[in-house]
Amino acid sequence: MTVCSLTNQFDATVSQLEQLADEVYRVRLECPPLAQAILPGQFLMLRMPQRNDPLLGRPFALYDTVGDPKQPTALDIGFHVVGKMTSLMETLQPGEQLEVWGPLGNGFPELETTHLLQVAGGIGYTPFVAVSREALLQKTYGTPARSGIRAERGTLIYGVKSARFAARMDDLADLSGKLDIEVCTEDGSTGYEGLVTGPLRRRLAERGNEPTTVLTCGPLVMMRVVAEICREFGVPCLVSLETPMACGFGACFSCVVPVVTGPDEWDYQRSCMEGPIFEAERIHWEQMMGKK
Ligand SMILES: Cc1cc2nc3c(=O)[nH]c(=O)nc-3n(C[C@H](O)[C@H](O)[C@H](O)COP(=O)(O)OP(=O)(O)OC[C@H]3O[C@@H](n4cnc5c(N)ncnc54)[C@H](O)[C@@H]3O)c2cc1C
Numbered sequence: 001m002t003v004c005s006l007t008n009q010f011d012a013t014v015s016q017l018e019q020l021a022d023e024v025y026r027v028r029l030e031c032p033p034l035a036q037a038i039l040p041g042q043f044l045m046l047r048m049p050q051r052n053d054p055l056l057g058r059p060f061a062l063y064d065t066v067g068d069p070k071q072p073t074a075l076d077i078g079f080h081v082v083g084k085m086t087s088l089m090e091t092l093q094p095g096e097q098l099e100v101w102g103p104l105g106n107g108f109p110e111l112e113t114t115h116l117l118q119v120a121g122g123i124g125y126t127p128f129v130a131v132s133r134e135a136l137l138q139k140t141y142g143t144p145a146r147s148g149i150r151a152e153r154g155t156l157i158y159g160v161k162s163a164r165f166a167a168r169m170d171d172l173a174d175l176s177g178k179l180d181i182e183v184c185t186e187d188g189s190t191g192y193e194g195l196v197t198g199p200l201r202r203r204l205a206e207r208g209n210e211p212t213t214v215l216t217c218g219p220l221v222m223m224r225v226v227a228e229i230c231r232e233f234g235v236p237c238l239v240s241l242e243t244p245m246a247c248g249f250g251a252c253f254s255c256v257v258p259v260v261t262g263p264d265e266w267d268y269q270r271s272c273m274e275g276p277i278f279e280a281e282r283i284h285w286e287q288m289m290g291k292k
């Protein structure tokens with residue numbers, strides 16, 4: 001276990017802000033060194049310079065890199081307006097400078113499967129843009145480029161409360177024919193009416209012998225149920241946790257989560273260093289939910 005790693009801090013310049021749905025935005029940050037190093041499932045911490053409120057940085061997952069994949073110059077993050085930092089981000093203008101540090105966290109491991117089934121709740125869909133491009137289009141990430149995730153086909157089951165919160169999916173147009181996107185809304189205003197777990201069960205029941213791997217990101221209660229369903233169907237599942245974080249690089253222990261370390265044993269691990277991606281089976285869900 002690395003005790004604490006000092007990470008790279010950069011000034012990033014905002015070059016674009018696009019609204020994708022009610023309260024959901026994508027912001028483009030010009031920052032070549034970070035864009036060239038970050039991997040799908042990793043994240044960065046973001047702070048507003050010259051502001052003490054909010055004092056702490058906030059974590060945001062890589063949405064995707066921008067430019068020549070071998071030498072990207074920018075990266076996108078997607079965000080949902082929920083509090084102080086994201087309310088300020090909603091008003092960002094091209095040319096504004098932000099403090100960022102990263103890349104952080106372990107990212108999704110390299111893996112091969114036939115069907116990559118991604119289950120997202122709300123803003124938890126953002127890591128799956130880069131993941132899908134890596135797995136289905138062989139887009140490369142990192143310097144030197146890693147071999148990455150490989151799959152023959154992909155599904156994104158994307159749940160939101162209502163249609164107005166469903167992010168536009170035109171960013172994923174280049175994946176058409178390879179990525180099947182199923183939107184679920186709790187109020188039935190578009191797509192499947194109900195929770196993501198309905199389509200997940202259906203697709204796992206229909207999979208036959210097709211090797212399938214599930215990745216999930218979103219609210220904790222959703223990920224717990226996704227993990228239970230995967231266990232029931234005997235399908236491997238990786239979770240991307242969105243545990244609140246203060247430093248992002250291993251120093252403060254604000255982000256610890258209970259992880260199974262052996263038969264009847266568990267211990268806390270830092271989501272920012274040992275995670276945020278964990279095998280679902282390794283999370284001690286009872287302890288985790290009790291803590292929240
Ligand atoms: C690894 C990682 C990747 C993330 N990626 C993204 C991303 O790509 N896009 C995105 O929009 N958000 C992402 N998040 C969550 C984001 O960092 C928080 O929502 C952040 O706190 C927002 O800052 P804020 O100042 O606007 O809200 P705050 O003022 O910090 O919080 C507003 C409200 O949200 C609650 N809250 C804050 N953080 C969390 C959390 N992690 N889980 C549940 N409730 C929380 C607070 O208790 C408070 O009630 C990620 C978190 C992690 C750990």
Ligand code: FES
Pocket residue numbers: 244245246247248249250251252253254255256270271272273
């Ligand atoms: S956020 Fe500080 S140790 Fe993880």
